[in-house]
Amino acid sequence: MSDKASSTRDVLEWLQRDVTPSVDNHLEAILGESQFADRLTYQIRSGGKRLRPGLAMLSGTLCGLEAADILDIAAAVEMIHTYSLLHDDLVDDDRYRRGEPAFWVEFGHDDAINIGDMMFTRGLKTVPDDQEHLAIETVHEMTAGQQMDLDFDRRRDVTSEEYLEMVQKKTGSLFDLCLELPQAVSDTDLDVDGYSSLWPAFQIYDDIQDCKHGKGKSKPGGDICSGKRTLMTIHTNSDEVYDILDKPPEETTQADVQEVIDRYQENGSITYARNYMEQLQDDAKASLQNLPESPERTKLQVLAQLDFEL
Template sequence: MTDEEDVFAWLQDEVKPTVDDRIRQWLEEFEYAERLWYPIDTGGKRIRPGLVFLVSEMVDVPQADALDIAAGVELLHNFTLVHDDIIDGDEYRRGEPTLWAEHGEGSAINLGDMMFAKAILCFPAETRDLALDTVITVTNGEQMDIDFADRRDTTVEEYMTMVRRKTGALLELCVDAPLALADSDLDLSGFTSLGPAFQIRDDLLDFQEGKGREQIGNDVRAGKRTLMVVHADDERVYDILDKPFDETTKEDVRTVMQILEAEGSMAFAEQRMNDLIEEARGAITELPDSPQREKLQALGQFITERDV
């Protein structure tokens, strides 16, 4: 029986070194390979490459093609993180200085573009259009998220559209690219609901002490329109969110928490997250029995239950 600890060990001991070696091979001929490798080398669980491998095994995608897809997905993931860090002004990720903090914003934007181009070339030719469509979807979601920061009328439906694009699209690529290469009709669409579920869980965890956080409520300080904020739709919350990061106090964070609890927004977000998780579990249950299905089930639990 595969459990979360087994999956974590598999990701770290098998998936990560295999995918990282392939990425190094792709980057070594590049003039700025060392800088491009830096954000990848700072850590990460390699969940997406692991998902690529599992789906590829289910539909008999050749190992070499599966590895290229996995490497391409991981590069795309890190490309989005490089640009996210610039947008959010985050100086650290995974405990290390971000690429822009190391080399400046202009250089990091350009290096992120290089990483994006290299990532697309990693994919087998038959899946490159799918990878490009995914990047368009992710960046549309990112732009929605950016635009939300200036609004007080975002709806729950708009939030869910944004998070499915920004967080869910790369998980969908991990499934869709192997299926497209194998010309398979295997239905795993429900499994990718774990992307939005994970994001909602991360939003909720921002209000919980521990979990490696130095302080709670950083999303409040950053003015983020999370699902709870959108659901509550309270002017008092928006007034606090629109304050500068450094001027937002612990009392402000407590006030937001109290309002979100009183409006039932925390419970609403938790229920929406659980509904998405159940949707993903249902998709796995429909699959034929196999070691891959068992590991996929454990991977889903790892994604939504691990500390972040």
Template sequence: MPPTQSQPDEISTWLAEEVRPMIDASIERSLWNQRYRERLQYQVETGGKRLRPGLVLLAGELCGLDQQPLDDCAAAVELLHTFSLIHDDLVDGDQVRREEPTFWAEYGEAEAVNIGDMLLAHAVALIPERGTTLAAEAVREMTVGQQLDFALADRRDVTEGEYLDMVEHKTGALFELCLELPQRLTDTDLGIDGYSALWPAFQIRDDLLDFEAGKGRDTIGTDVRTGKRTLMAIYADDERVYEILDTPAEETTTEDIETVQAIFEETGSFEYARRRMHTLATEAVTALETLPDTPQRQRLIALGQYCTDRDR
């Protein structure tokens, strides 16, 4: 059982030593007799903290969901995340993730599309029937968010509200599924809808990491190269930044990325993004006050800080 008071470093240990082995074993069992098993498992094995299945496990324990459907849902969510990463890396042109070749770089673009689709289908098949519609809705929301992201990349007048709307769909939909699936399967209402404020906080941290640790990729500044309208770009609202963001990825230089980084520092964009991130995380944690003081609640609280302090 979790300790009475969980801290962010304990969350990291819990994910690495308890959640990941459990989820990876469940995924391996579910894929062992599938054709193209090695390809299906490739991206699963190359990284990830298993944060999303960890959320499923915590919500499932709070709801009293039986162990087998809980394990299946947690594994399914990780496979949904993996399918989205394969497609995202292909769209963004990223060739390295967590010091390993991305799927498309290893196997090619056509296989990345097809194996991603296989993972999506396999994930939905793992989910108990009462939850499949919910899962399908989450995937639809994720793809809507991806389209919004594409649309924003062509504009220089994106608002913070539009950015948050895109994040709610693209990033938030799968996180939300982690909490909603156990509730749907047990007819339970945990009453923690406000915890969803953590999802944009998580994405803002991801945006910041693009300049700090490369998100496990081979270089920093991937979002600059792909023209992403991050919260920092929106806050800076600087034509020099937009000119670089609108430059084709293959023509964007290291000096261009350093220029954007300097402008974000000068305009206070990094600091603003960090403030918004922490405000949202605090809002999320506050939403947990209605829960009884259980080990699961303590871990959800610690996850709020973990998501804003994490590195890759």
């Protein structure tokens, strides 16, 4: 086994062994006080790698925060993340999340909206030291990115620059919060702003994985059925691809999905996206040179290798 694979395994084990139990127990304690605890904890019980809380804990440790504050920040970002998942699955009509029925399938559309809102506000209340304004700004950016993504579904002229801006807002802003909140609470500057190059790499990786086996939410090509514009779509720039993407999801066949994937492959668009992703990874890893050697820096380096599904 290569050193790279071993390091990735170690970080995944750390997320499972150390991050998940402590964060999930804290979330259960926070949300268990509610009369709606069964629904508030449904998505949390379905699992997940807890990457965002892990990043918050790494940042908090590097900033020298107390354990209680680190745990509150980690729980807050996971609640904000969970709120976004409840709404995203409803908007995207995704019936499965992490191999289990999506929240809206289990409890209905109305509950998905309302419980999602409740989760968001509970996350804000958990942010320590009067820094909830950072979380509010983050959710503003996330929803702006989500709206851009929705608007893209009606266009055939989306540019790479627009796609990357959308990704940074929709996906990257919450990852940024994981690193920024501990710095704000501790009044510390870790000088790792360049690490944010990794967030678009995460999304590009996610897009590529969807062409392979569906990211654990559905069959391969869920994004294609939903009409999503990705970096591969923009690179291929084919009317035939857009014709399929513009079909209603229920009319998009597996043959349609395979045709789009084949065109991505034939045009070198998957390779293009992967190469772009790897350059972003390199930029992120380079930004960590400002940090002193530590177990936390090593974990951040390994996360930037992107050797696993997110």
